[in-house]
Amino acid sequence: MTYAITSNCIGCQRCVSACPTAAIQKDGAQARIDVNRCNQCVGSFSVPQCWASCPTSHGCIEALAAATTDYWENWFTTYTHVVQRLNKTANPKYWNRWFDRYAAMVKRLQKERSVTP
Ligand code: SF4
Ligand code: SF4
Structure with missing residues (x-):
């Protein structure tokens, strides 16, 4: 499951430098994940670095969670x-x-x- 950046992103850009695959770019005031580059940090880290480095609660979450209203x-x-x-x-x-x-x-x-x- 790839990760996604939500509207709760505050644009701090911590995830941009934390991503090992350069999958995250600044997009206006927020960041955006290129799903074709994101490998969920497999082989580099035990947890996704965008998720771990994000200072917000829902700034960066699994895309599945972002797509659901559950x-x-x-x-x-x-x-x-x-x-x-x-x-x-x-x-x-x-x-x-x-x-x-x-x-x-x-x-x-x-x-x-x-x-x-
Ligand atoms: S899960 Fe890892 S590879 Fe994917 S965007 Fe986040 S930091 Fe980058
Ligand atoms: S670390 Fe979180 S708040 Fe900062 S740019 Fe990335 S998704 Fe947005």
Whole structure:
């Protein structure tokens, strides 16, 4: 799945220099990903560098998430992004435990919602 830049992009250009395949160009006030050059950073990094370097919540996300209006997909994209950033801060074990419990609670709530008539 390629990555896409959304309207939440603030044009900081961090992703432009972070991309290992030069797939990102400045496009007006925002950035744009050339899908023919993007290889999801496979072979270079363990996570897509545009996604990891973006300071916004939804500036750069998986194209699938960008194409959908599904609330929960977007919610989990933000959640994963926040967790990755918090893991880089001090005491990641504390945050891992906190988010594991939080994720379990969200899954339980989703399950309850899915069985509601
Ligand atoms: S996923 Fe990697 S290769 Fe693709 S645009 Fe983002 S930084 Fe570039
Ligand atoms: S890092 Fe995020 S906010 Fe900055 S130019 Fe790239 S997509 Fe836009």
